[in-house]
Each structure stands twice: as C-alpha cells, then as structure tokens.
C-alpha cells in the first residue's frame with residue numbers, strides 16, 4: 358500500500374507502509390519469546406503479536422527452589438560470543454551472573470582419570486603429556502567454526518534471511534558445515550589428528566554432560582557442545598528465563614496461557630491464513646477473545662514437533678498433509694539434591710580432601726549418571742562462596758533415567774527435586790534437517806535444534822524467521838537465500 362503524504366515533499370516521495378498482518382507464536386521459551394520480539398522489531402508497533410504458551414514462560418529455561426534459593430534446572434550456561442543473548446540481556450537491563458570458580462575432574466567409574474588443579478600451567482603440561490597436541494588441534498577447530506558461525510550476526514544485521522537450515526549453514530560455512538551435521542563427531546576429530554584417548558577421556562565426558570549422548574553425535578552439534586565447555590561462560594542473574602518474560606514484555610506481546618490443539622489453513626482469495634484452535638482450562642479459548650483473532654496471517658511454531666515432546670498440535674486440512682516430525686528427543690533427568698556428596702564413591706573417603714566442584718564421566722557400563730556438580734543459585738550475593746564437600750550443599754546430577762532410590766537413600770540429604778526433560782534431539786548422524794517453512798506463512802523454529810540445540814541457536818532461528826516472514830510478507834525475494842553474502846555485505850557499505 359503506498360500512501361502519499363501531504364507534506365511539501367509529497368510530490369517527490371511516496372512512503373511504503375507495510376500492510377498490517379496478524380502474527381501468532383506458539384511457545385514462550387527463548388525461541389518463541391525472541392521471535393515475538395523480532396516480529397515486533399520488523400513489523401512495527403502496529404501489529405499485535407499473540408503468543409500461546411501451555412506451560413510456564415521460559416520452557417526449557419526453568420528454575421527450582423531449594424532452601425530459599427533458585428537454581429537452573431534446564432538451560433544454564435551461555436557462551437561469551439552468543440551475541441543475541443548478550444543483546445537481550447543488555448536491552449532488558451538484566452545483569453550477568455558472575456561465575457564462581459570450581460575445579461573439574463573426569464571419573465571413569467573407578468578412578469578420577471583427569472583432575473584439574475590450581476595451576477594452569479601444570480594442567481596444560483599434563484594435557485600435553487597424556488594427549489600430545491590434541492587439545493590445541495581441538496581448540497583451533499572449535500575457534501574456526503565459531504568464527505564462521507559468527508557471520509550470521511552480520512547477515513542478520515543486514516536483514517538477510519534463509520528459507521532452510523541448510524541454506525543458513527551453507528552461507529556460514531559452505532558444504533563443510535552441512536556435512537558436519539551428517540557425520541559423527543569422532544570421525545571429524547580423528548581426521549583432524551585428535552587422539553582416540555583424548556576423545557574417550559575428554560570429548561566424550563563433555564558430550565555426556567551437555568547432550569547426554571556420545572561422540573557419535575554429528576560434528577556440528579559436537580562443536581556447539583565443545584564451545585559450551587570453554588571458560589568464557591556466563592548466565593543471567595536471577596535466572597535465564599527472565600530473558601523470555603522480559604522479551605515478551607518488551608515486544609508488548611499478548612500472552613495467551615493456552616495449549617494450541619490444532620492449526621488449519623484458511624484460504625481467502627490468494628491469501629493463506631492459519632486458524633489456530635487453542636484450549637485452556639477455562640474451555641475453548643476461541644470464544645474468549647474476539648472471534649477474528651484466532652485467524653492469523655503468520656504463525657511461528659516455536660516448540661519441537663517430534664512425537665516424544667508431545668506438543669499436542671494437530672495439523673488439519675493441509676495438502677500435502679504433515680504431522681509430527683520424525684525422530685525423538687533425548688530424555689535427561691536433572692536431579693537437584695540438597696545434601697552431602699558421598700565423596701567415597703569417587704575414591705575420596707575424607708570429603709575435606711575432595712577438591713572438585715564438577716565431576717564428568719566417561720562412557721562406562723553401569724554408571725547411572727552423566728555428571729554431578731555443585732551448583733550456585735541464580736542470585737549470587739557478594740559474599741557467596743561454594744560450599745565445601747564436608748558441608749551440606751546443592752548438587753545437580755544429570756542422568757538418562759531417574760536416579761535409583763537406592764542411590765539417593767545411600768546419601769545424606771535434605772531435599773531432592775527432579776525434572777525430567779525432553780531435553781534436546783536424539784542425535785543420529787543421518788537424520789537430515791527439518792524444514793523452516795512448513796506451508797506459506799507457517800514457520801517452524803525448532804528445526805535448528807537438529808543442527809545444534811542451545812539458547813543462542815533458538816535465538817538465531819527466531820531472528821531468521823522474523824526476517825523471513827517479513828520478506829515473504831513484503832515479497833522481497835532479494836533478501837532471502839542470497840549467495841556470497843560476505844562479499845555482498847562488504848560492497849554494500
């Protein structure tokens with residue numbers, strides 16, 4: 358629609374005003390909240406963004422309360438180069454939570470095979486002694502991938518969008534990145550010259566704590582996981598989920614506490630719209646808000662659609678028909694125990710001599726947990742210090758199954774909180790990637806998790822979908838799936 362303003366310049370300029378549209382987002386985790394924020398940014402303040410959430414805002418970013426303090430039970434750490442998360446925290450006036458130093462060890466079911474000390478140079482020497490230069494090769498590999506991945510921020514700042522995860526990855530790292538989503542991490546690392554021993558004793562424990570899986574996961578998500586094992590990590594003071602509620606507020610989004618049960622296409626002339634049916638415990642919501650509002654021009658699904666996640670959404674009337682996506686999500690149980698760590702289990706009968714804040718594990722038959730760590734609350738006061746192992750502290754255990762009662766009763770503890778997550782995709786090396794555009798104006802955010810699951814990945818996908826939806830709506834084909842973007846951006850300046 359073009360309006361001619363009645364200003365002195367109206368003879369020369371016509372202002373293109375975007376056609377108003379009605380967008381809806383399903384899910385208020387970091388992906389959905391960031392999508393609402395970016396939709397508002399691109400479509401302007403006039404549109405109303407409806408966000409449906411069946412549970413708590415934050416989704417897989419959640420806290421549990423133990424002994425009057427809150428602790429992260431889901432997504433907890435953020436890399437210093439995760440620029441969207443950084444920008445959200447800045448815009449929302451939130452604070453970084455300072456990290457409290459603590460040493461890590463690796464346990465193989467019998468012994469600690471790797472122990473961090475207070476001396477950085479000694480640690481480096483030990484790594485070199487045991488694994489040669491594997492760790493330097495690995496560091497360089499991760500840094501090279503991150504450097505390429507960071508191109509996305511430039512592309513997105515210039516408004517470019519991608520219609521599939523493949524296109525997005527290809528623009529960042531060419532076919533190399535796409536291949537990394539298809540081949541096992543262990544193969545890539547062996548090819549790089551990383552030793553098998555380093556893979557078994559260092560890489561495997563990192564995959565187990567971050568994704569509950571082993572080194573056969575694809576190399577791309579493996580690199581995301583290894584980036585999350587570096588030193589420069591942070592979290593949000595007060596809890597990472599504050600970013601989600603903050604973004605919804607900043608976007609002035611209309612939060613509807615309801616479960617979307619079905620989505621169906623509605624065609625009015627050449628226009629594709631989607632009808633959303635949502636239910637809440639007050640009955641069918643449809644009549645709760647004005648009748649036209651359940652008809653949307655743009656719908657973004659910001660929740661995994663695999664059957665094991667049970668989003669409960671049915672897709673009706675689409676041709677070709679589509680249903681839940683193939684594959685499963687991996688079940689990870691986060692158990693937060695307030696009590697005493699049984700350090701004898703790790704070969705330290707005297708807890709006062711146990712110097713570690715986190716213990717990672719190698720893949721060992723009969724080991725029922727992936728990691729155990731002394732955790733800090735989401736609010737850290739200035740005088741805060743980690744509890745010593747001889748004192749009662751708060752520990753987070755990640756395990757594939759709920760912990761056996763026998764394990765828990767052998768501990769001395771005050772409280773136990775268990776969260777069973779459908780945490781991240783079960784990564785096979787040949788599963789392919791999910792589509793972003795399911796139907797005209799119907800977008801799927803969580804396909805990016807098959808490349809790598811992390812808060813920043815969902816945020817990158819959110820920005821991409823908001824841009825894509827905007828360009829599709831305004832028929833700007835020259836901003837989608839463009840090639841050679843690094844060169845183009847340089848010449849645009």
Ligand SMILES: Cc1cc2nc3c(=O)[nH]c(=O)nc-3n(C[C@H](O)[C@H](O)[C@H](O)COP(=O)(O)OP(=O)(O)OC[C@H]3O[C@@H](n4cnc5c(N)ncnc54)[C@H](O)[C@@H]3O)c2cc1C
Pocket residue numbers: 383384385386387388389390409410411412413414415416417418430431432433434435585615616617618659660661667668669670689691778779780781803810811812813815
């Ligand atoms: C134990 C654990 C540890 C992790 N650690 C880290 C970490 O340290 N760093 C990191 O970056 N990432 C980590 N992650 C991954 C990270 O938490 C996720 O990648 C990210 O939070 C996904 O956000 P999302 O918004 O895409 O999905 P979700 O957070 O899953 O949001 C989807 C939302 O949609 C809602 N929903 C579903 N169906 C419907 C429906 N039909 N109607 C209405 N609403 C619906 C759900 O209730 C949910 O709130 C971890 C995850 C887990 C579980």
